[in-house]
Amino acid sequence: MGNLNHILNRKMERLLLLQKNLLACPFQGKATTNPHATAAAARPPVKVVITGAAGAIGYVLCFMIGQGKMFGPDQRVDLVLLELPVAEGALKGTLMELEDCALPLLSSLKGTTDPNEGFADVDFAILVGAKPRGPGMERKDLLTENAKIFINQGKLINSLAKPTVKVLVVGNPANTNALIVSAFATRINPRNVTSLTRLDQNRAISQIAGKLRCPVDDVKNLIIWGNHSLTQFPDPFQGYVFNYPSPGLVTSVRSAVNDDAWLKENFIPRVQKRGAEIIQARKLSSAASAANAVCDHIFSWVNGTRPGAVSYTHLRAHETGRNLVCRLLLEKKKDIQGSS
Numbered sequence: 001m002g003n004l005n006h007i008l009n010r011k012m013e014r015l016l017l018l019q020k021n022l023l024a025c026p027f028q029g030k031a032t033t034n035p036h037a038t039a040a041a042a043r044p045p046v047k048v049v050i051t052g053a054a055g056a057i058g059y060v061l062c063f064m065i066g067q068g069k070m071f072g073p074d075q076r077v078d079l080v081l082l083e084l085p086v087a088e089g090a091l092k093g094t095l096m097e098l099e100d101c102a103l104p105l106l107s108s109l110k111g112t113t114d115p116n117e118g119f120a121d122v123d124f125a126i127l128v129g130a131k132p133r134g135p136g137m138e139r140k141d142l143l144t145e146n147a148k149i150f151i152n153q154g155k156l157i158n159s160l161a162k163p164t165v166k167v168l169v170v171g172n173p174a175n176t177n178a179l180i181v182s183a184f185a186t187r188i189n190p191r192n193v194t195s196l197t198r199l200d201q202n203r204a205i206s207q208i209a210g211k212l213r214c215p216v217d218d219v220k221n222l223i224i225w226g227n228h229s230l231t232q233f234p235d236p237f238q239g240y241v242f243n244y245p246s247p248g249l250v251t252s253v254r255s256a257v258n259d260d261a262w263l264k265e266n267f268i269p270r271v272q273k274r275g276a277e278i279i280q281a282r283k284l285s286s287a288a289s290a291a292n293a294v295c296d297h298i299f300s301w302v303n304g305t306r307p308g309a310v311s312y313t314h315l316r317a318h319e320t321g322r323n324l325v326c327r328l329l330l331e332k333k334k335d336i337q338g339s340s
Contacts, residue, residue: 045076045107049122051153052129053081053111054090056287057170061128061294062094066103070295071302076107082118082129083111115152119160126294127153127181130171142172150177154184161185167193168297170290175227194301197232199286199293200224204234204271208241211267212256218242222253224271234271236263 048065052058058081064070065077079098083091095111112118119125130146150169157165165188169178178195185193201224209216220242223235239253257263270277278286 043075045078046071046123047078047080047121048124048126049080049082049118050126050128051082051118052171054083054087054094055128056284057290057294058128059094060288060291061126062098063101063103064291064295066098066101066106068105069292070298071105072299073105076105078108079106079110080118080122081109081111082115083113084129085113088113115156116160119153119156122161122165124298125153125157125161125165125167126170126298127167127177128170128294130177143176146171146173146177147180150180151184154181157181158185158187161188163187165192166298166301168294169193169195170294173227173229175229194297195228196290196293196297197224197228198297198300199290200228200232200234200271200274202289202293202296203274204236204267207267207270208236208239208253208257211262212241212244214241214244218244219253230272232272234268236267 048070050058050061050065053062062079062081065079068075071077081091081094091111091113095109098106098109110117127150130149131142149171157167167178167181167185167188169181171177174195174197178193182188182190182193201222204222204224205216205219208219208222212219218241220240222239225233225235236253236257241251241253241256243249244251244256254260254263257267275286278284278289
């Protein structure tokens with residue numbers, strides 16, 4: 001019995017010593033600083049509303065924003081998730097998951113089904129909520145059903161958002177819906193109403209990088225002319241590739257590919273129809289890639305593009321009908337088709 005007590009006492013002493021060592025924090029009494037946290041604290045948060053926040057795109061987008069992908073690691077966000085009453089349960093679940101992530105950049109988090117509360121004093125409005133495309137549907141097929149949604153949202157933005165609000169329309173047909181929002185948000189500068197074409201640009205970059213077997217970050221300045229639809233024209237003729245065919249060299253995309261037939265018959269239709277291709281495979285519209293493109297779009301809009309690159313994705317609603325854009329679109333089509 002004495003030996004057993006001795007062994008138990010020794011084990012207890014070791015446990016107490018281990019506990020003491022674990023509790024002795026090496027930083028005790030010292031001030032430690034997270035540089036990103038310090039920078040973020042010095043900047044006022046921006047208020048962002050996402051419509052359709054519990055849907056496929058919105059759900060992914062919320063977490064990307066909280067992780068700093070949209071504004072960077074130094075910008076805090078007051079995030080408002082706006083949903084329809086029928087999706088209130090999914091909205092609550094999304095809010096719980098965001099809370100469980102303990103994301104430091106989310107300075108506040110709110111979910112609502114009241115549009116008046118959702119759009120109040122926002123700095124950025126990401127209009128995702130809309131009827132999605134299904135198999136066999138084109139973006140234009142959604143116009144009638146989605147027009148009513150964006151008329152109402154344009155009015156709400158006009159009366160409730162900050163006058164400097166930046167609007168990104170994601171719901172298809174995105175270009176037409178952006179024009180609708182701008183027409184009914186007359187208090188907002190039309191240059192601040194944009195539609196998402198960055199997804200098409202990212203798709204184009206990926207296709208060229210795959211063809212050349214080079215990093216996507218080395219492909220620059222691919223332009224998407226026209227609407228976010230089958231009529232769009234992915235333009236490889238303004239683009240170039242860094243470090244191709246060898247380090248230090250810069251080559252035009254057309255010269256690097258060196259195959260106009262592939263550009264015409266594979267590249268252009270592949271980018272135009274990529275959304276339908278994904279629906280065919282998943283039976284659902286693009287979600288993660290669309291959310292990623294939304295973050296890329298806003299990040300470039302707010303922070304500018306990296307050196308050596310220009311983003312042509314911010315087609316404003318008031319520019320879609322300009323003759324210059326249409327003329328350039330036609331000229332590029334003629335060039336690749338070999339027409340006079």
